[in-house]
Structure formats: structure tokens, C-alpha cells
Amino acid sequence: MAEARMIEALIFDCDGVLVDTERDAHRVGFNKAFGEFGIDAEWSVQLYANLLLTAGGKERMKVYFDEFGWPNDKVAEYGGRDELIAALHKEKTRITSKLVSSLPVRPGVLRLVDEAIDAGVRLGVCTTSNPKFIDAVLDLFGPARKAKFEFVHAGDVVSKKKPAPEIYELAKQSLGLPPERCVVIEDSRNGLLAAKGAGFPCLVTTSTYTVDEDLSEADRIVPELGDEPNINVTLADLDELAAAHAA
Template sequence: MNSEGNILRALIFDCDGVIAETERDGHRVAFNRAFKEAGLDIEWSVEEYRELVKIAGGKERMRAYFNEHRYLLPPEVLNDEFINGLHKRKTEIFTEMNARGELPIRPGIKRIIQEAHDRGVILAVCSTSNEKSVRSLLRAVLGSERLDWFDGIFAGDIVKAKKPAPDIYNLVKDRFGLQGSECFVVEDSRNGLLAAKSAGMHCMVTVSFYSIGEDFSEADMVVSSLGDPDQPMEIIKGHPNMSDRPIRYITLDVLEKML
């Protein structure tokens, strides 16, 4: 509890780019493998995917790409059934990658989840990714026990409008009877930041490979990662409540002081 009496009741994570560096080394790779299996002459490069990742949702990402590159597919093939089938296979490939431990967890994630669990703080994930992909990643990097600590995993097409719309974060408030001011979100993209802020929540940004350089002026704080005692973070944008102390890594006490 901070000096004004505000209590942190919920800690909410985006998944891709926050829990692990999944966009560049996970989803992009899985998309390319799915394209190859489908006989498509498509390989999204690291730089090309930098623009594509700005489109929230994998199915939406593919649809936008194919609509722009119509010569790659005959018109009769480009339909929801094709997109959904390709995305299903991509999700299977991503899940297989997680099972092999190909995507390491980002600094500080395990530590702060443990701290939140020990203090009885509500834990949730809000992601535009397919729920199966989210669960497979969490299970791979956190283990089944810590996965069970989450009170809710809100993912995929669970809401009508995806980030930057606030729908998925508003759903968390409704589900658990929360006020936005009682929630702290960890995001890595401007779309996610805008969604959290539009829901009236506090938001810290841990920049990822693709989000470096985005505008995070609305964030409560911007850091290189949550950090750990042996892996200190870099503060990119500080918070006025934290200017009187050096911070090497983020704890729940740090978050509560920003409420």
C-alpha cells in the first residue's frame, strides 16, 4: 500500500514480447513454417514483420498481408476457411516450439509472478494471440504450477475489438469487480498501452525487439525489462514517485508506489 492508501489488486500481463520475445523468434518463425507447409512462396523477414506486427491478431495479420499481395493466391482461396486453417497450423507449430523450450522467459517475469501469488494479487493475461498459443508459452516458461496461479487468461477472439481498443482489459475489470486504478498492466507495444490506459489502468512498458522506438509517452514507466537482482533493468522513462530512489528491478512495492 502506498502513502495515499491505494492497493494493487491485479497484475495483468500482455503475452507476446512481455513474457518472452515471441514475435520475432516465435510467431514469425511459426508463420513462415506454416506458409512453407502450405506450399506458399512466402517468408516474412525480421524487418518485414516489424510492420506486420503492428496489426493486432494473427488472422488479421495474414488477411491484411494477403489482401495487399493478392497475386500470391487465387481469389477463390482467400477466404475465412483458408485463413483459419492456416492460422490453426501456425498455432500448432508455435505450440511445438514452446514444448521444445525454444523461447526463453524475459527477466523478472517469474520473480514478480511469484511475489504477486504470495501476496494474493489477482494474476491475469490479456493477449490478442490464440489462447492455445498463450497457454503453451506460459506452461513452457513458467511450468504448470505457476500457470495455475493465474486467475484468468483472456486471449484470442474473446472480445469483439482487439487492442488498441480497451475491451479485453474492461472484461478483466468486469470479471473480477475491479476499478482500473487498482490494476497494473505490463505491456510492450503502443497498441497495448493505449488499450490499458483507455480502460483506466496503470501501465508499465517493457520494450521488446519490435517496439523499441514506439511512442510510450502515456506509460507510467518504460523499462528495458522487469529486471532481476543479477540482471538489472534500464529505465527509459521514469516515474515522478520513484525519482528519490535507485531501482534495479521492478517489485510489487515499486508498482504500488506509482498507483
């Protein structure tokens, strides 16, 4: 049975896929970090939706400050813009890593991970999030499931973040598999374009901030993976998706 299976690896994005973290963890963490640094900035739910069009937290802050003005006193205090951004991002990561422990894993994720483990399908994560943050997210899975993830490519491991395909090209190297033997699960247009750019079939589970994005390149779109009695995606479904992609 296992030899007939098309899919050999399953690659997850983190934010919006494993946990819907953007609104209630990352956004809150940025705002708390700004406050602790004495920076007059408050990212509303709507503003953060616009900022999410830029992948990567450090890059997001640069876009914001470029548009709304840099806190030049803090830039001078930290010795430059990049240095301030790095310090802010470090503090934001510390804050959000604590916040994530109170958030639920999205419906169907643990079920699908268990299906993959039982079938011998390999697991990995490709995300723009900080490695410490994704480590905290995977802690929600429990130690047995967490140990089954072969790789976590996170943060600044590549020079260009999503929608550039670099992080998924790195996943291909890690797995040593052709992309048609794998499926990527993403939630955003940036992530979708990155996965497709590397040649992977991609299923999208929409999240709070991505439900209205153009996701037309996806091989399939669902609101969530789903648990009983409302399962939307099984490993068998992903097997069929990969087979259709390879055809």
C-alpha cells in the same frame, strides 16, 4: 501489510512481455505455415516489424495478402479467404506452440509473479494470441505458478483487438476491481493504448520490436523487469505506480 497495499491485481500481456516471442516464434511459425500450404510468402524480420502494427495474427495475414496479393488458388481450395486464414492460423499456432518451449521467459517475470503470489495479488493475462499458444507459454512458468492465474483472455474472445480496450474491459469484469487497484504490463503501443483506454495504469517493458515505438502514454517504461542484480521493477514499485495513477 497486505491491507495497505494499493495494487490488488496484476495483468500481463503475453507476446513481448512474458516471452519475446514475435521474432523467433510467431514470425517463424507464419513462415513455416506458408511453406506447408505451398504459399510463396516469407516474412523477414523487418517486414514483420511493420506487420506488427496490426494486432492479431489472422488480421496480420489479411493485411499482408491485401497488400502483396492473395494466393487465389488456395483461397479457392479452402472455400474463401476467411477459411484459408483460419486454416493457416491453426497450423501456425500448432507450430509456434512447439517452438515456444525452447524460448526463455523474459528476465524478472517469474520473480515478479512470485512476489505477487506471496502478497496475495491476483494474476491474469490479456492477449491477442491464440489460447493454445498462451497455454504453452504459461507452461514455462511451472504448474504451481500457472495455476495462480485467475483468467486468460486470449485470441478472439472480444470483437475488437488491441488497441481497442475491449479485452481490458473484460478483465475489469473478471476481477471486479476498479482499474486503479490493478496494473497492466504491456510491451507495445497497441497494448498500451488498450490498457489506458480501459483506465488502467500501465507499465511497458520494451521488446525486440517495440523499443522504438511511441510509448509516451505509459506510466513507466523499462527495458525489462529484471532479475538480481539488475532488478528494474518490484511489486512495491507497481504499488507506487498504481497510487500515483489514482491520485
